[in-house]
Amino acid sequence: MIRKIVSLSWLLSVLSLIFSPIAEAQTPSSTQTQTPTQQAPPQIAQAPAPNARRIGSDDDLSYRIGPGDELDVRVFGRAELSRTVRVDNYGKIRLPFLQEMQAACFTEAQLAGQVAESYKKFLRDPQVDVLVKEYRSQPVAVIGAVNQPGRFQLQRRARALELITFAGGPKTTAVGGVVHIIHNGELDHCAQTGAKVQPENVENANALFPAITSIKLSEMMAGTADSNPFVQPGDVISVPEADQIFVTGFVNRPGPFPMTPGLTLTQAVALAGGVNPEGSIGRVRLIRGTPGKGERKETLYNLHEVHSRKIQDVALTANDIVEIPSSTTRIAYRGALGVGINLLNSLPFFILR
Numbered sequence: 001m002i003r004k005i006v007s008l009s010w011l012l013s014v015l016s017l018i019f020s021p022i023a024e025a026q027t028p029s030s031t032q033t034q035t036p037t038q039q040a041p042p043q044i045a046q047a048p049a050p051n052a053r054r055i056g057s058d059d060d061l062s063y064r065i066g067p068g069d070e071l072d073v074r075v076f077g078r079a080e081l082s083r084t085v086r087v088d089n090y091g092k093i094r095l096p097f098l099q100e101m102q103a104a105c106f107t108e109a110q111l112a113g114q115v116a117e118s119y120k121k122f123l124r125d126p127q128v129d130v131l132v133k134e135y136r137s138q139p140v141a142v143i144g145a146v147n148q149p150g151r152f153q154l155q156r157r158a159r160a161l162e163l164i165t166f167a168g169g170p171k172t173t174a175v176g177g178v179v180h181i182i183h184n185g186e187l188d189h190c191a192q193t194g195a196k197v198q199p200e201n202v203e204n205a206n207a208l209f210p211a212i213t214s215i216k217l218s219e220m221m222a223g224t225a226d227s228n229p230f231v232q233p234g235d236v237i238s239v240p241e242a243d244q245i246f247v248t249g250f251v252n253r254p255g256p257f258p259m260t261p262g263l264t265l266t267q268a269v270a271l272a273g274g275v276n277p278e279g280s281i282g283r284v285r286l287i288r289g290t291p292g293k294g295e296r297k298e299t300l301y302n303l304h305e306v307h308s309r310k311i312q313d314v315a316l317t318a319n320d321i322v323e324i325p326s327s328t329t330r331i332a333y334r335g336a337l338g339v340g341i342n343l344l345n346s347l348p349f350f351i352l353r
Contacts, residue, residue: 062107063107063108063132063135063138063154063155063156063157064104064105064106064107064190065087065091065103065104065105065106065107065108065111065132065137066087066091066104066105066136066137066138066190066233067087067088067089067090067091067104067137068086068087068089068136068137069086069087069132069134069135069136069137070084070085070086070087070132070133070134070136071084071085071086071087071093071103071111071130071131071132071133072084072130072131072132072133073085073093073095073115073128073129073130074128074129074130074131075115075119075123075126075127075128076126076127076128076129077127078123078126080096081095081096081097081119083095083096084133087103087104087137090104091103091104091105092104095115095118097119097122098115098118098119101114101115101118102114104137104190105190108130108131108132109130111130112128112129112130113128115128115130116128132155135153135154135155136153137233138153138154138233138234139151139152139153139154139233139234140152140153140154140163140231140233140234140235140236140237141235141236141237142163142164142166142167142236142237142239143236143237143238143239144174144238144239144240144241145170145171145173145174145177145239145240145241145242146164146167146168146169146170146171146174146239147167147168147169147170147171148166148167148168149167150167152166152167154231154233157230158230158231159228159229159230159231160179160181160215160220160228160229160230160231160237161220161221161223161228163231163237164179164220164237164239167237170217170239171239171241172258173241173242173244173256173258174217174239174240174241174242174258177217177239177240177241177242178214178215178216178217178240179214179215179216179217179220179237179238179239180212180213180214180237180238180239180240181212181213181214181215181229181231181235181236181237181238182211182212182235182236182237182238183211183212183213183232183234183235184234184235184236213229215227215228215229217239242258242259243258243259243318243319244256244257244258244259244318244319245257245259245263245268245316245318245319245320245321245322246319246320246321246322247268247269247271247272247321247322247323247324248321248322248323248324249279249322249323249324249325249326250275250276250278250279250280250324250325250326250327251269251272251273251274251275251276251279251324252272252273252274252275252276253271253272253273254272255272257271257272259316259317259318262315263315263316264313264314264315264316265284265286265301265303265306265313265314265316265322266303266306266307266313267313268316268320268322269281269284269303269322269324272322272324275324278326278327279324279325279326279327280324280325280326280327281302281303281304281324282302282303282304282327283300283302283325284300284301284302284303284322284323284324284325285298285299285300285321285322285323285325286298286299286300286301286314286316286320286321286322286323287320287321287322287323288317288319288320288321289319301314
């Protein structure tokens with residue numbers, strides 16, 4: 001029995017000597033503590049403050065609430081807190097159990113978040129939705145040579161050409177003209193205009209008057225971004241009437257026509273549909289007023305000589321009147337021809353068989 005115990009202890013000693021190097025070699029790796037990698041906390045994107053926006057930037061497309069707008073504020077599951085409110089002249093609204101709070105210059109989503117945050121004092125996880133029920137804070141106007149001039153309320157950002165399209169598009173009398181955009185910053189409540197200009201400040205005296213941007217209508221119709229800017233609240237888009245010339249007398253379509261650069265006498269007659277059968281181009285009258293004097297000068301031109309290149313074509317100016325007279329020879333010929341036809345119709349006729 002003692003011999004078996006000695007043999008067993010000897011065997012255990014041998015095994016411990018064999019496996020001890022392996023255990024010692026594995027100990028550092030098994031017992032080594034791994035230090036976790038320290039990572040920077042994730043950056044949380046914060047929504048910009050309502051006024052911290054660059055007016056006129058292309059990336060700001062959301063509608064900004066303003067004074068006069070009517071809002072529908074809904075608190076889920078709390079009908080007694082849901083109601084329709086109007087933004088006052090100071091840009092604030094009043095809601096039950098809450099102090100007067102700022103609404104102007106916020107988007108619908110931003111204001112809903114502000115209202116929900118305020119109601120957390122009374123409710124657990126309030127769900128709030130804000131909708132603009134009636135838009136009144138961002139008026140713009142389109143006047144002048146458009147088919148349907150009027151006043152519009154912006155519900156989103158829009159460019160000048162889109163507003164002109166809503167006004168029915170430009171008239172033919174605006175061809176070749178310009179578009180004036182008159183900026184009135186008083187109605188843009190969210191613009192950061194800095195310090196107000198004092199009347200006694202002579203250097204900034206021009207800032208008291210609205211700024212005007214003039215753009216060629218042809219360039220705006222081309223659709224380039226530089227020639228088609230975003231309009232701002234309070235802007236007035238003016239499409240002036242183009243200068244005109246007038247063609248009267250014996251032409252097919254008498255009336256006013258837009259004055260385009262380089263328009264000549266023969267081109268004006270062509271715009272009026274040409275001379276009718278009773279008109280004459282041998283004695284065309286050009287009536288031109290003297291600027292600032294109220295006087296009119298009449299000149300006779302023979303368009304036959306213009307067509308044969310004996311004389312140069314006459315360049316017209318704004319408000320010129322081109323009168324095509326009647327041809328007495330043609331009128332007499334047409335009269336005689338009509339009498340002859342009537343006489344022939346009155347004669348008896350016989351059928352020969």
